[in-house]
Amino acid sequence: MNTKLAALLAALALAATAHVAAAGETHEHGHGAGEVQKLRLDAGRKWATDAPLRQAMDEINRALAEALPLIHRNRFDDAHYRALAATVNSQVAFAVDNCHLEPKADAMLHLVIADLVAGAGTMQGAAASRRTMGPRRWRRRCRLTASISSTPAGRPQGLSSATRRRNPRATGGRPQPAPG
Template sequence: MKSPLYLVLAAALALPVATLAASPAAHDHGAAAPQKVELNAGMKWQIDAPLRQGMAAMRKAVSHTLPLAHAGKAQAADYDAFGAEVSKQVAYIVENCKLEPKADAQLHIVIGEILGGVDAAQGKQGDKARAAGVVKVAEALNTYGSHFDHASWKSVQLPH
């Protein structure tokens, strides 16, 4: 049986990322504020092996592309390859990750941020936003690391 994350993210991949990150409970008739990832009663959320593997692969992709982007040396092909790799890992997580529902909901928020960064990195928000997209994915991975119990996780060093 697929996890609720699989169903939600499969549908979400077809929706604008802003919709994915917006709070469904917001009823202010204006722009919905993005949800914030929360800890599990002050503790990090438990993860499983597929989530650990997918997030580690995304971190590796960010660690490769971020220095190029920051130095202004990343080319369109670098950003496209980055976006393809991160998207591949998101798909892997969606297909294989099985978390308890509350952890799943928190991961949903992180994945929404990651997908927003992928869109920018792939030029869907203009060429000038590509580097910022890589930074957005890095920030989302850092949020993941501070909220999910991923042993030996190291935060991504962001450019100053």
């Protein structure tokens, strides 16, 4: 699975399940240094949400739902990825600017926000990598990256023998003999 799609799916999954907000008077952004946190429920229940957070998450969900069909058909170009990343970043900024959460809910929201911002960064960075590699090499790299690991000798693993015969470049330029 290519990294852009993985980032989008992760962001969509988090945005769809993480409506985290609770009415509160304070909004602290200082969390203990070195604390490792993971997303969790509020005593077995979803966290309460407020209108600004729901609005931001709904907009991110809408944008991703519109993008996914094009992404799956490889019709989502660099401009689309940059626009989607900008939408995610602006909605995250809106949610952060308008939220009033208790510290525990805020901590959970920060975990979600970190993943959303990382996904947006991946979309922006992937667009830059794609431009320098060219679209054909980029698609090939995305397909092969998930299934190929290199041995110490640098020979790709995980490719079928038919793929190695058809595509010598997948084996480092060395044609493979037909089984015989």
